[in-house]
Amino acid sequence: MTTDEATLTSARARPALWRDAKIRGIAYQVVFVAAVAGFIALIVHNAIANIGRQNIATGFGFLHREAAFGIGESLIEYSPADTYARALLVGLTNTLHVAALGIVLATILGTLMGLARLSSNWLVAKLARVYVEIFRNIPLALQLFFWWGLLDKMAPGPRQAWQILPDVFVSNRGIIYPVPLSNPAYKWVVAALGIGVVAAIGLHRWAKRCQAATGRQFPTGWVALALIIGLPAAVFLGFGAPARLDVPVLKGFNFSGGDAVSPEFAALLIGLVVYTGTFICEIVRAGILAVNWGQSEAAMALGLRSSQRMRLVVLPQALRVIVPPLTSQYLGLTKASSLAVIIGFPDLVSVANTTMNQTGQAIEGITVIMAVYLSLSLAISLAMNVYNRAVALVER
Amino acid sequence: MSDARTVPMIELQSVNKWYGEFQVLKNIDLQVGKGEKVVVCGPSGSGKSTMIRCINRLEEHQRGRIIVAGIELTSDLKNIEAIRREVGMVFQQFNLFPHLTVLQNLTLAPIWVRKLPKKEAEEAARYYLGRVRIPDQADKYPGQLSGGQQQRVAIARSLCMKPEIMLFDEPTSALDPEMIKEVLDVMIELANEGMTMVCVTHEMGFARTVADMMVFMDKGEIVERAAPKDFFAAPKNERTKAFLSQILAH
């Protein structure tokens, strides 16, 4: 039965087939695969029968037909006359838009809160804890309804809009904010920004070489910041600071000017960021706590200052602990953005849902959704694995 | 005692420290002259590690004064930084930085604290790696080395800062028996070159070889101090006797 027995006996004579460990393994696998395959075959058989009986079309031909439904907001050109494929593409871009923004903002919020939870200031640490405990323990769907109710159903019409910041208004038409009017000077400001970034990179290289040669540490960080912000600012001022904002103004029943985000988009983004932020907060906190205190002590004993300790010793080690769960939060946020469907933001799932309702082709619709999310998951976890391999601690 | 020597490198004057209600250090007085080697021993929990950790401010003392290399330890960050530059420390658990290569471990502080050019720092690092007899491991990571090698890298890391004083906090306690000797040999060599050293250790053979003074601590106080000859041959205090009989029994 056991391997030892098998090898012992095989030296002299082959054991009976049913006692050979290898053959048993193969037999188990054949049975298992046959069972799974049989189950799938049964399902497919039923599905074909049912689809035939209910006269549902099959195949992805519907993708090229006219969608004939409108989509509330879109980053790319779209009209109801476009195809289903185009509609799904609009949904995908909306998903990616909200997910990308959400990931950036949730990372910032979560990191700040994680550091706050570790603060020696009692009040700061307690407030951060209250934030985590409240928002982590309420379903995201409920939080989305709450923000949407606040921004869409409870927000007043444009005439009574809440002004939350100078020239920023919240009404049931969304959040309306001023944008700079286009001006030829901006081209030069952007160019200056590019030059600033390039100069900062050059400076960093030079500072490294300078250190290697003379030992002098150049305050790269501050000077680089000055270059990246200062250069465009100088150009901007050089053009006489042509800061003309397109300020939203109430005209009749609605605002004109400025730009707006819809209540649905805002609610979804706020909900995703606030909810995911709590998890990122705990990840950041745990990551920093995971670095052995002896590491800080050794750095102290070598005379490194607290900022150097953080930058050179603690953070590089904490990041190894933080990044893997952080990625799964990013994935989680991207998947959770599909909750858009409950508040009517046209993300991929929402558009696919409409498509399925119109065409009745549930299998194809769900296949599209799954294919897209699986590719996203795969892409993110591939990037993750590459990163992990790059930073993994070398041990024997 | 050390009165004969003129320059005290380390001076502790009635140092007291509490953890909450518990007093870990009681009126510790200690002077260590330049080039002197002091070995501190005592049962666990006697405060010996706490005492040497106070010398470079890994722990804060609450009463009394500590003067190291002529600089008094206060909450003044400048003084703390100055003292840490002059004092090297070797830990029981090595505390090498696992994300950096051996060479990077050695050059980190010289580059960022001493502001040495990278090349110079690397030359010094390779020199000290040779001194601790592992010249060919520079590009490995700490996780790839044995415990004894790691501890020798840790010693080299401290030496790269060219310290005036070296503190050893039970440097061989986390090592397998066959690796203890290679670390002690390096320490003995260092002692022979005239480094000022304070070692918390139970390696009594090492103590006999290098110590100028033995200090025995128990329950937060210094119970006995004597030259190693007298300390081992004729301990005065009962507690010292009991401790020595236990540690030398095997």
Place this chain on the structure above:
Amino acid sequence: MTDLTQGIPIAAQAPRPRWTGALAWLRANLFNGVTSTILTLLCAALIAAALPPVIRWALIDAIWSAPNGQACHGAGACWAFIGEKFRFILFGFFPAGETWRPIAAVVIFLAMIVAACDRRMWGRRLALVWVIGLFAVFALMRGGAFGLSTVETALWSGLPLTLVLAVVGMLVGFPFGVLLALGRRSRLPAVRAICVGYIELVRGVPVITMLFMASLMLPLFLPTGITIDKLVRAQVAFILFAGASLAEVVRGGLQAIPRGQIEAADALGLTYVQRTRLIVLPQALAMVIPALVNTFIGIFKDTALVIIISLFDLLTTAETALSDANWQGFYVEAYVFVGVIYWSFCFFMSRYSQLLEREFNRGRRR
């Protein structure tokens, strides 16, 4: 150097410096340096700005009873809305005369969860309690026996529905997850590939997709003529999803088992099944209990998604209550009420899992 020592009186036994008292605490924890002081003041300002309006809204200006929605719109919260609707939000369409039945079901659920939290109960006894408890819940909700009138599952709604979905999803998903995890660690490549494929597929897509699949695709997969009820469909989705999540948690435990344990079991001549049941699983599962509790919290929160296939769970009943023409616009009140219920469940479970984790860590360190 010796000058330094002069003029310093040294007490033989220096008294311990006392840094106690409220003032010292404030100094150390709130005003420790410039940055800390600024942060404290900012936080205090934030609290001072936010707390009074909230308290005024929720308590002082709140309206506690009103005949209808129009009479309830004021500066404060309209708790009268909750008073009017709480039966519906909690128990939905369950026949009004039989409200005691879902109440009893919820009480049984709570008792079962409390019993499961007591570590002395872990073992056969708990399993028995749960089997009896679940049977009682089903009997109470479904009726049709013991003189209880039959209630269709379509009428199950509110809190009991949420609890059924989460608890049954977890209970049935758990053995499924354990099998998947074992399969993923199997030496047989075909078994491993299928298990990995399933786990990654389910975990790679949003939960919503699983619900869509269960509600739209599952009917197509069944033999012609057989239909299944919406609740069962959603339940299947949660079981499939919970299985994949739990498999990953259990895998963590399996990976943490030292190789020596398996070698020792082999050396004793145990078969694969014996080894797994007696040596590997008990240790692996014990290690991941806190993570299992966290997964359960996640599934509990995810039940709120059944709103998209219009099952009337706690969140959907609240949404439905909000659409009453006589009581319009009390969004915040409804969401706060439901939110507090969800929050209490999740908060206490997460505290419990933290407690377990601390205890386990202490045990392991010793």
